[in-house]
Amino acid sequence: xxxxxxxxxxxxxxxxxxxxxxxxxxxxxxxxxxxxxxxxxxxxxxxxxxxxxxxxxxxxxxxxxxxxxxxxxxxxxxxxxxxxxxxxxxxxxxxxxxxxxxxxxxxxxxxxxxxxxxxxxxxxxxxxxxxxxxxxxxxxxxxxxxxxxxxxxxxxxxxxxxxxxxxxxxxxxxxxxxxxxxxxxxxxxxxxxxxxxxxxxxxxxxxxxxxxxxxxxxxxxxxxxxxxxxxxxxxxxxxxxxxxxxxxxxxxxxxxxxxxxxxxxxxxxxxxxxxxxxxxxxxxxxxxxxxxxxxxxxxxxxxxxxxxxxxxxxxxxxxxxxxxxxxxxxxxxxxxxxxxxxxxxxxxxxxxxxxxxxxxxxxxxxxxxxxxxxxxxxxxxxxxxxxxxxxxxxxxxxxxxxxxxxxxxxxxxxxxxxxxxxxxxxxxxxxxxxxxxxxxxxxxxxxxxxxxxxx
Amino acid sequence: xxxxxxxxxxxxxxxxxxxxxxxxxxxxxxxxxxxxxxxxxxxxxxxxxxxxxxxxxxxxxxxxxxxxxxxxxxxxxxxxxxxxxxxxxxxxxxxxxxxxxxxxxxxxxxxxxxxxxxxxxxxxxxxxxxxxxxxxxxxxxxxxxxxxxxxxxxxxxxxxxxxxxxxxxxxxxxxxxxxxxxxxxxxxxxxxxxxxxxxxxxxxxxxxxxxxxxxxxxxxxxxxxxxxxxxxxxxxxxxxxxxxxxxxxxxxxxxxxxxxxxxxxxxxxxxxxxxxxxxxxxxxxxxxxxxxxxxxxxxxxxxxxxxxxxxxxxxxxxxxxxxxxxxxxxxxxxxxxxxxxxxxxxxxxxxxxxxxxxxxxxxxxxxxxxxxxxxxxxxxxxxxxxxxxxxxxxxxxxxxxxxxxxxxxxxxxxxxxxxxxxxxxxxxxxxxxxxxxxxxxxxxxxxxxxxxxxx
Numbered sequence: 001x002x003x004x005x006x007x008x009x010x011x012x013x014x015x016x017x018x019x020x021x022x023x024x025x026x027x028x029x030x031x032x033x034x035x036x037x038x039x040x041x042x043x044x045x046x047x048x049x050x051x052x053x054x055x056x057x058x059x060x061x062x063x064x065x066x067x068x069x070x071x072x073x074x075x076x077x078x079x080x081x082x083x084x085x086x087x088x089x090x091x092x093x094x095x096x097x098x099x100x101x102x103x104x105x106x107x108x109x110x111x112x113x114x115x116x117x118x119x120x121x122x123x124x125x126x127x128x129x130x131x132x133x134x135x136x137x138x139x140x141x142x143x144x145x146x147x148x149x150x151x152x153x154x155x156x157x158x159x160x161x162x163x164x165x166x167x168x169x170x171x172x173x174x175x176x177x178x179x180x181x182x183x184x185x186x187x188x189x190x191x192x193x194x195x196x197x198x199x200x201x202x203x204x205x206x207x208x209x210x211x212x213x214x215x216x217x218x219x220x221x222x223x224x225x226x227x228x229x230x231x232x233x234x235x236x237x238x239x240x241x242x243x244x245x246x247x248x249x250x251x252x253x254x255x256x257x258x259x260x261x262x263x264x265x266x267x268x269x270x271x272x273x274x275x276x277x278x279x280x281x282x283x284x285x286x287x288x289x290x291x292x293x294x295x296x297x298x299x300x301x302x303x304x305x306x307x308x309x310x311x312x313x314x315x316x317x318x319x320x321x322x323x324x325x326x327x328x329x330x331x332x333x334x335x336x337x338x339x340x341x342x343x344x345x346x347x348x349x350x351x352x353x354x355x356x357x358x359x360x361x362x363x364x365x366x367x368x369x370x371x372x373x374x375x376x377x378x379x380x381x382x383x384x385x386x387x388x389x390x391x392x393x394x395x396x397x398x399x400x401x402x403x404x405x406x407x408x409x410x411x412x413x414x415x416x417x418x419x420x421x422x423x424x425x426x427x428x429x430x431x432x433x434x435x436x437x438x439x440x441x442x443x444x445x446x447x448x449x450x451x452x453x454x455x
Numbered sequence: 456x457x458x459x460x461x462x463x464x465x466x467x468x469x470x471x472x473x474x475x476x477x478x479x480x481x482x483x484x485x486x487x488x489x490x491x492x493x494x495x496x497x498x499x500x501x502x503x504x505x506x507x508x509x510x511x512x513x514x515x516x517x518x519x520x521x522x523x524x525x526x527x528x529x530x531x532x533x534x535x536x537x538x539x540x541x542x543x544x545x546x547x548x549x550x551x552x553x554x555x556x557x558x559x560x561x562x563x564x565x566x567x568x569x570x571x572x573x574x575x576x577x578x579x580x581x582x583x584x585x586x587x588x589x590x591x592x593x594x595x596x597x598x599x600x601x602x603x604x605x606x607x608x609x610x611x612x613x614x615x616x617x618x619x620x621x622x623x624x625x626x627x628x629x630x631x632x633x634x635x636x637x638x639x640x641x642x643x644x645x646x647x648x649x650x651x652x653x654x655x656x657x658x659x660x661x662x663x664x665x666x667x668x669x670x671x672x673x674x675x676x677x678x679x680x681x682x683x684x685x686x687x688x689x690x691x692x693x694x695x696x697x698x699x700x701x702x703x704x705x706x707x708x709x710x711x712x713x714x715x716x717x718x719x720x721x722x723x724x725x726x727x728x729x730x731x732x733x734x735x736x737x738x739x740x741x742x743x744x745x746x747x748x749x750x751x752x753x754x755x756x757x758x759x760x761x762x763x764x765x766x767x768x769x770x771x772x773x774x775x776x777x778x779x780x781x782x783x784x785x786x787x788x789x790x791x792x793x794x795x796x797x798x799x800x801x802x803x804x805x806x807x808x809x810x811x812x813x814x815x816x817x818x819x820x821x822x823x824x825x826x827x828x829x830x831x832x833x834x835x836x837x838x839x840x841x842x843x844x845x846x847x848x849x850x851x852x853x854x855x856x857x858x859x860x861x862x863x864x865x866x867x868x869x870x871x872x873x874x875x876x877x878x879x880x881x882x883x884x885x886x887x888x889x890x891x892x893x894x895x896x897x898x899x900x901x902x903x904x905x906x907x908x909x910x
Contacts, residue, residue: 312488
């Protein structure tokens with residue numbers, strides 16, 4: 001039986017090993033969108049996993065980034081099997097000039113480790129691996145069978161993961177999944193999500209002529225930026241997405257989900273202060289803001305570019321304009337179906353649509369065993385109730401577990417709140433990583449000691 | 456009396472000097488928007504002018520780019536004085552990857568000289584200077600008094616020129632001005648403009664939060680790109696600028712201007728084929744297209760940028776968005792007044808407006824002497840009628856001559872049509888430069904031999 005105090009002692013003694021390995025992961029950029037430092041990071045991670053006691057494999061993916069996979073039997077014959085998922089790839093570090101430190105240094109300042117991926121999600125990856133190592137070194141065996149799956153394409157919509165999971169259903173068979181790729185909330189307890197939004201990420205390309213021209217010809221020649229702006233503007237009406245049939249497949253949240261929403265104490269106000277906001281869109285507040293955050297599909301402009309954007313002035317009429325859009329989808333919108341709607345919509349304006357990523361939304365019953373075990377583990381490690389959300393505002397490949405493997409799954413993690421993920425100056429706390437190791441160890445303990453349903 | 460055939464012989468003999476000096480000007484970038492290579496270019500130009508026989512000066516401008524100024528008395532006591540204007544600065548060369556050759560090499564291929572500024576307007580500058588040199592070497596004196604003024608800020612709205620002209624009215628006193636910064640039309644004869652549009656160039660800055668955030672917060676946090684797009688979209692309605700009082704000060708073209716419009720044979724169709732267009736905006740054609748081009752004020756997006764625009768996908772919610780806009784103004788809109796209108800309009804949306812440049816519109820009577828002389832010179836050099844426009848679709852600092860000095864002014868030049876000005880792969884033809892020298896020489900001859908009005 002896991003004794004947390006004993007584990008904490010162990011972690012003190014092994015701090016250099018844990019932090020050193022996290023820093024070496026951060027030093028390999030592993031930016032999947034840009035294909036930088038992927039193989040080096042995967043190789044380093046595989047060595048770190050194998051050092052924990054799992055004989056993992058680096059599985060090469062055709063035209064994709066390697067997956068690190070490993071499994072280990074627990075102490076019970078026919079005991080439960082838990083699949084642990086995370087990712088070693090990171091978002092691009094741009095804009096580089098906004099970083100206080102080199103984003104790939106993993107520099108430690110005041111017990112914080114700075115770097116792209118420190119919080120999302122290399123800190124979580126290290127927590128998984130070092131929890132297993134700790135349990136094995138302390139108890140010589142695990143309280144349940146464990147399978148770990150760490151991919152390198154989460155930040156580019158896990159493009160190869162669905163195929164991999166589909167092909168390896170038997171190998172990946174498990175009773176439940178924990179996706180360890182999340183954060184604590186501002187009050188310092190973990191967020192646990194029993195559902196994730198889906199994602200459709202596209203690039204729009206608008207072209208009005210075969211070359212840029214002098215802006216004096218503006219009375220006669222269409223400007224690609226103006227055309228794209230008009231089309232983008234028309235895509236939203238009163239805050240809603242104005243593309244036909246966009247909302248048709250949405251299922252309203254279950255009564256359990258809505259009931260849970262009422263219980264959530266989540267400090268949305270801290271988001272306002274973090275970003276210097278006077279109010280949220282339409283001045284929504286409290287429960288209404290939370291419901292909007294969790295259950296509203298979005299259309300976000302992640303980037304737009306056209307013409308001359310360097311210093312000073314240039315009187316050019318741009319012939320091309322680009323925008324990157326990410327649509328968050330809610331249960332049970334289909335990214336493939338909506339992509340086709342979007343293509344049809346854009347066809348009328350002669351705008352090309354390129355799909356850069358797609359994730360289906362995912363949902364797990366809030367009363368599932370793995371939800372209970374994760375909640376209990378968080379309570380024990382963090383000293384008070386975690387925040388259980390019926391759905392997340394973010395997206396991830398959770399659906400490969402709930403829809404393809406057909407098992408319940410929770411999304412949680414140990415990174416600090418407001419850790420600047422996907423933004424400059426991302427960091428995690430050393431304390432956060434250490435608590436994360438305790439959290440994963442406790443989840444294994446809790447889920448492993450639950451009675452089998454069919455016993 | 457100028458004999459064109461003799462001049463052409465001279466030009467053959469001096470080809471290396473002329474082309475060599477043009478290439479050395481192109482090799483100094485002199486990008487005024489970026490402050491690159493300005494002083495080197497000005498110094499080189501001053502040496503080239505002095506070599507022509509005019510003891511020019513490089514006049515330093517406080518917080519601005521040097522002006523090359525020189526004057527030379529002609530053969531007649533109390534003869535006419537012609538002011539010759541052009542500029543040595545150039546547009547930025549970006550996007551660099553679209554150039555077939557280094558934009559600052561001045562490489563010669565098939566009798567074309569490629570490089571940023573080859574056509575706009577270093578080829579024209581060389582034509583002025585070498586025309587004076589040729590006349591002096593062939594005839595030992597000029598047929599009229601000449602003042603030359605070559606500035607280094609034309610591509611950034613001639614920000615210091617109005618003050619310079621205002622301060623030096625006596626020095627710059629002249630009977631007329633020729634702004635030699637233009638092109639031939641597709642049929643190979645010069646365009647001559649008796650008026651130019653004004654310009655207001657601004658940057659809009661929109662900020663919605665104090666940092667970029669993860670796009671999963673899109674249900675709650677305003678995206679700066681969306682805000683800017685909505686505002687930009689609202690600035691235009693049915694192709695018109697929807698900012699209050701924008702059209703109030705416009706004077707309708709004079710009856711002479713409209714009559715002239717009827718005579719113009721200008722091949723707008725070649726613009727369509729150059730840029731691969733099926734039709735112009737609103738499918739406007741012929742005379743109506745020309746009238747729109749010459750007399751319609753515009754609002755052009757020269758550039759827009761927000762968020763992540765590098766390779767692949769990044770799920771970021773941008774907190775800032777920028778756009779560069781150039782407004783072309785027609786007689787007699789005031790850039791200063793319209794800037795204030797725009798500021799007021801943007802204030803409501805919390806968008807900051809920065810003025811990057813302003814030029815007033817300018818107008819010269821199409822029956823002025825300098826118009827007649829320039830037209831006659833073009834006829835003689837190019838073998839058929841030039842195209843005289845009552846107004847240009849482009850902008851320039853012509854108003855400093857018409858409004859501050861109070862003299863008639865024409866805008867013309869010798870660069871080839873469709874020379875990719877303000878775009879990649881700009882070029883001029885060696886033949887165009889040589890004809891340009893003949894053209895300038897003839898203008899001096901024609902204007903110098905006109906009887907004084909008050910004789």
